[in-house]
Amino acid sequence: MKVGRRTFLQMGAAGTAALAVAPRGASAVGGVETPGEGERSVLVDTTVCVGCRACEAACAEANSLPDPVPDAEAYATRRLTGPSSFTVVNQIDKPSGEKRYVKRQCMHCVEPACASACPVRAIDKEATGPVAYHGDRCMGCRYCMVACPWSMPKYQYAKAIPLVRKCTFCAPRQAEGKKPGCVSVCPSGALNFGLRGEMLEEARRRVFGNIGRYTQHIYGEHEAGGTNWLYITDIPFERLGFEVRVNDNSYPKLVKGALGVPPVVMTLWPPLLMGMYAFSHRGEKKNGNKGGANGGHHG
Amino acid sequence: MDSAASAPAQTTWVQEKIFLRMTLKEYLKSLWTPFNIVAAAILCVGLPLLVFRFYAGLGAVTNLSQTQPWGLWIGFDMMTGIALAAGGFTIGATVEIFGLEDYHPIERPAILTGFLGYVIAIVGLIADLGKPWNMVGIFSQNGTQSVLFEVAWCVLCYTSVLALEFAVPFFEWLGWQRFYRPLKKILLALTVLSVMFSTMHQSALGSLFIIAPGRLHPLWYSESMFFFFFVSAVIAGISMVIVESAISHKVFSSQFEGHHFDADALTLGLGKAGAVVMFAYFFLKLQGVIDNHALEYIGQGFYGRWWLVEMLGFILLPSVMYAWGARNKRADVVRVAGVIGVTGIVLNRLNISLIAFNWNQPVRYVPSWMEISVSLALVTLGVLSFRWIVNRMPVLHELDESSQASH
Numbered sequence: 001m002k003v004g005r006r007t008f009l010q011m012g013a014a015g016t017a018a019l020a021v022a023p024r025g026a027s028a029v030g031g032v033e034t035p036g037e038g039e040r041s042v043l044v045d046t047t048v049c050v051g052c053r054a055c056e057a058a059c060a061e062a063n064s065l066p067d068p069v070p071d072a073e074a075y076a077t078r079r080l081t082g083p084s085s086f087t088v089v090n091q092i093d094k095p096s097g098e099k100r101y102v103k104r105q106c107m108h109c110v111e112p113a114c115a116s117a118c119p120v121r122a123i124d125k126e127a128t129g130p131v132a133y134h135g136d137r138c139m140g141c142r143y144c145m146v147a148c149p150w151s152m153p154k155y156q157y158a159k160a161i162p163l164v165r166k167c168t169f170c171a172p173r174q175a176e177g178k179k180p181g182c183v184s185v186c187p188s189g190a191l192n193f194g195l196r197g198e199m200l201e202e203a204r205r206r207v208f209g210n211i212g213r214y215t216q217h218i219y220g221e222h223e224a225g226g227t228n229w230l231y232i233t234d235i236p237f238e239r240l241g242f243e244v245r246v247n248d249n250s251y252p253k254l255v256k257g258a259l260g261v262p263p264v265v266m267t268l269w270p271p272l273l274m275g276m277y278a279f280s281h282r283g284e285k286k287n288g289n290k291g292g293a294n295g296g297h298h299g
Numbered sequence: 300m301d302s303a304a305s306a307p308a309q310t311t312w313v314q315e316k317i318f319l320r321m322t323l324k325e326y327l328k329s330l331w332t333p334f335n336i337v338a339a340a341i342l343c344v345g346l347p348l349l350v351f352r353f354y355a356g357l358g359a360v361t362n363l364s365q366t367q368p369w370g371l372w373i374g375f376d377m378m379t380g381i382a383l384a385a386g387g388f389t390i391g392a393t394v395e396i397f398g399l400e401d402y403h404p405i406e407r408p409a410i411l412t413g414f415l416g417y418v419i420a421i422v423g424l425i426a427d428l429g430k431p432w433n434m435v436g437i438f439s440q441n442g443t444q445s446v447l448f449e450v451a452w453c454v455l456c457y458t459s460v461l462a463l464e465f466a467v468p469f470f471e472w473l474g475w476q477r478f479y480r481p482l483k484k485i486l487l488a489l490t491v492l493s494v495m496f497s498t499m500h501q502s503a504l505g506s507l508f509i510i511a512p513g514r515l516h517p518l519w520y521s522e523s524m525f526f527f528f529f530v531s532a533v534i535a536g537i538s539m540v541i542v543e544s545a546i547s548h549k550v551f552s553s554q555f556e557g558h559h560f561d562a563d564a565l566t567l568g569l570g571k572a573g574a575v576v577m578f579a580y581f582f583l584k585l586q587g588v589i590d591n592h593a594l595e596y597i598g599q600g601f602y603g604r605w606w607l608v609e610m611l612g613f614i615l616l617p618s619v620m621y622a623w624g625a626r627n628k629r630a631d632v633v634r635v636a637g638v639i640g641v642t643g644i645v646l647n648r649l650n651i652s653l654i655a656f657n658w659n660q661p662v663r664y665v666p667s668w669m670e671i672s673v674s675l676a677l678v679t680l681g682v683l684s685f686r687w688i689v690n691r692m693p694v695l696h697e698l699d700e701s702s703q704a705s706h
Contacts, residue, residue: 082365113510119448120436137436140429142368143447147510154365155429157358162429245513245659255446258506258525262449262499269495273396277487280398 035226036110037197039129046233049190051101055182059087062181083154083165102240106152106167107227113251114144129228130169149246225250345676360669367664374652376423379645382535387413388497389536395490407694414461415681446506453500460493472692501532516655518606521587530580537573538640545634554695563630570633571625577618613643
């Protein structure tokens with residue numbers, strides 16, 4: 001997908017500080033190119049999360065959202081993000097009786113399906129990582145919601161003039177050099193903020209360096225072509241509520257073949273159809289009668 | 300139902316063109332029919348709801364949710380409306396490009412149906428959009444990564460082409476030769492454009508779902524969906540024209556006086572074409588399932604059986620009926636197959652956009668009565684417009700140029 005790269009170039013031209021981060025495409029581990037390794041990323045280690053939900057409160061404050069629900073309600077059911085709650089923490093009981101907590105929000109894909117789906121580019125990928133939304137361009141078609149494998153874009157159905165709402169990765173805070181709201185308040189070290197290449201390194205070090213302590217999978221390393229929010233845990237990801245049906249390859253690339261149809265059709269159809277016309281109307285001039293034996297042609 | 304009463308000696312332009320040569324009083328009286336009363340009732344419920352939706356938001360009128368962002372207005376009005384309106388380009392190409400002049404009498408009604416179908420689909424789409432005025436963004440934002448961008452552009456272009464094609468009978472009705480003469484001359488060019496745009500967006504409507512592999516049931520999902528959608532649009536076009544000519548012949552029989560053509564022969568010919576395309580479509584769909592490694596889902600659970608219903612009952616069965624009817628010269632069998640074929644395309648579009656979509660989610664979407672009322676009102680509006688137009692403009696019969704000249 002070119003959205004990211006294109007925006008990256010545009011931003012480069014605008015002289016954004018974004019260019020200061022590592023250039024894209026540079027090799028990371030043993031010459032293997034990691035997608036989006038220069039983008040800002042968060043590694044979530046669910047084994048150290050204490051479930052204090054300070055991230056939820058910080059998110060509400062940073063994005064001027066209503067206060068999160070009280071603790072008693074919060075862990076009663078498995079909650080989903082909504083148009084006025086960009087992040088939620090859910091609690092999962094381990095068989096041992098221990099608790100695990102998982103914070104969910106937009107995954108900020110390296111190649112976001114939602115941004116590629118938007119016909120008016122109201123969702124755009126920023127070079128530094130955030131998948132940003134521009135409400136002034138949005139026409140409310142909700143195709144982003146169809147496209148997102150995690151159903152993260154949420155819609156203000158109750159409003160006459162609605163917006164799509166989701167985690168912004170605190171792009172404005174990041175532009176000022178600050179960490180996202182949630183990361184800045186995390187007391188337990190569950191949320192680690194850095195470049196995607198570094199966060200992946202750290203995740204690999206923890207997961208594969210401590211066999212038996214972690215589930216041998218980094219969720220977000222390959223899902224949907226790679227996401228900027230990476231998760232590691234010690235229980236099956238399905239139990240944490242993660243979608244396991246998500247493809248490992250880039251979603252925007254899925255429609256590449258289909259989007260190759262228009263140029264072919266536009267180039268080949270007119271001459272082909274005119275050829276058919278000429279073929280089906282051959283011999284009419286000779287007869288001197290345009291309609292031929294078939295009766296009057298009205299053209 | 301709108302049959303012309305005996306015309307007074309002097310008729311005004313309005314009486315001549317609008318009131319079917321009746322006085323205002325006679326005309327209003329002629330509107331008092333059971334059909335019209337039912338239609339008026341549907342519109343009285345649906346149209347206010349359409350206005351209310353813009354005042355109160357989508358949530359107040361629809362059952363859409365965060366997991367089900369597209370409902371009946373997209374699945375039925377848009378996906379199905381556009382597929383069923385495919386007769387316009389199918390018959391247009393048959394007559395203008397392939398030179399099968401026998402089908403000429405059904406070209407204009409097919410184009411009119413296409414035009415009205417697209418206009419209604421667009422109205423339904425506008426109702427569904429949160430901020431429809433931002434649609435202008437497709438001109439300035441270059442969202443070329445998006446399949447919806449392609450759909451938007453092609454639907455826009457093709458509706459314009461249909462409007463130009465329909466402008467011929469429209470200006471003939473008004474008697475403005477200066478306008479319809481040149482349009483008639485470029486009809487071939489318009490037909491080429493209509494086939495081009497239709498190929499692109501009929502297929503792109505299928506491509507819309509390629510980006511949602513986890514959400515659409517594996518039996519329906521295929522990366523070749525764009526091809527299936529195009530082929531099934533041709534089936535929809537053919538079947539719709541068969542059904543529509545049958546209805547038109549019954550309802551508007553007075554229109555055909557002095558313009559005889561062999562309706563049965565045309566129906567049989569269309570049935571033959573329908574049989575071939577449908578048969579191919581059946582195996583294409585099967586190929587898609589094999590490609591998707593989804594054979595194991597066939598017959599398994601509700602969706603596995605439901606898929607078989609669509610494949611056997613609404614593709615294979617009408618295909619065989621088309622073939623049998625065309626071979627044994629049974630136009631009635633072909634017409635019944637046409638009805639099944641149209642239903643099958645409606646079913647396919649609803650399956651992909653609503654029924655088999657989100658198949659693995661615990662909460663199912665069922666449209667609200669208000670969504671259904673609005674969709675019903677839009678369809679009614681289409682039927683009424685069709686009737687209003689064919690009763691006045693030269694659609695079911697072509698204008699006799701020599702008599703027009705004497706006006």
